[in-house]
Amino acid sequence: MRKKVVFMGAKEIGSRCLRALLKAVKADAVEIVGVLTRPTKLDQGLSVGELCDEYDLPRLESLKEYLALSNVDIVISVQHDQILKKPHLEKPTDVAINLHMAPLPEYRGCNQFTFAILDEANRFGTTIHVMEKSIDAGDILFERRFQIPDDCWVEELYDRTVQESADLFAETLPDLLQGDYTRTSQEELVAERGTNYHYRDEIEEVKQIELSWDAERIQRHIRATDMPGFESPYTIISGQKVHFER
Known part of the structure; x- marks a missing residue:
């Protein structure tokens, strides 16, 4: 029986995952009963919204419309x-x-790529987890890890994670649809892996660089925060922002 799925997503990774879901539609394993999306700075190629137009997928304008749907198996x-x-x-x-x-549970919240570089982490990853009331805290269903290259820039880590995430989603989608997975509580992993939660506005603090820092720390903050399309890292000189440019 086809699963009735609501897809909520954006950015390049959202588009790539929706394409994988469309393949499941073609295989008659899925019916997409609603898509909720908004345009972002990180859209690449056909956005989620443009894919909806191309494949005549039902667009949802709000979470209220989502709640009004008659049958939903998976979100x-x-x-x-x-x-x-x-x-x-x-x-x-x-x-x-x-x-x-x-x-997870190491990097909950926002700007995880930036903080992994600032933490000098040598491994990163991507996770598919159950959603619950606490943000990014639900049981893990699928995950993969990979090495962070030496002297990695945030754009490089982001691009690698998009690819790994798209691959993970496509590979595990059949198991997700069939309910063929084991739930692993994140709380069981905290002692082994550690955990942090980062808020969206923290990025503004770590973008501001003090010239009194040593060269390695300055360079690390630049690598961690210089993302195309967003304000570049900066220092304050005579009360004015002076941006670091590559």
Whole structure:
């Protein structure tokens, strides 16, 4: 029986995951009953919205419209920008999952690529987990890890994670649809892996560089925060921002 799926997503990774879901539609394993998306700075190629237009997928304008749907088996969130509350999470009969482009429970929240570089982590990853009321804290269903290259820049780590995330989603989608997975509690992993939660506005603090820092720290903060399309790292001289440019 075809699973009725709602897809909530954006950015390049959202588009790539929706394409994988469309292959499942073609194989008659899925019916996409709604898509909720918004344009972002990190859209690449055909956005999620443009894919909806091309494949005549039903667009949802709000979470209220999502709740009004008659039948939903699975909700898939990929870089969706709204926090889902209890009624949203309880709507699907099977599961509501999120693809979080970072290893869990180590990097919950936002700007995980930046903080991995600042932490001088040597490994990173991507995770598909069950959504619950606490953000990025639900049981892990699927994950993969990979090495961070030496002197990695944030754009490089982001691009690698997009690729790894798209591969993970495509490879595990059949198991997700069939319910063929084991749930691993993140709380069981905290002692071994550690955990941190980073907020969206923290990026502004780590972009500001002090010239009194040693050269390695300055260079690391530049590598961690210089993302095309966003304000570049800077220092303050005579009360004015002076940006570092590559």
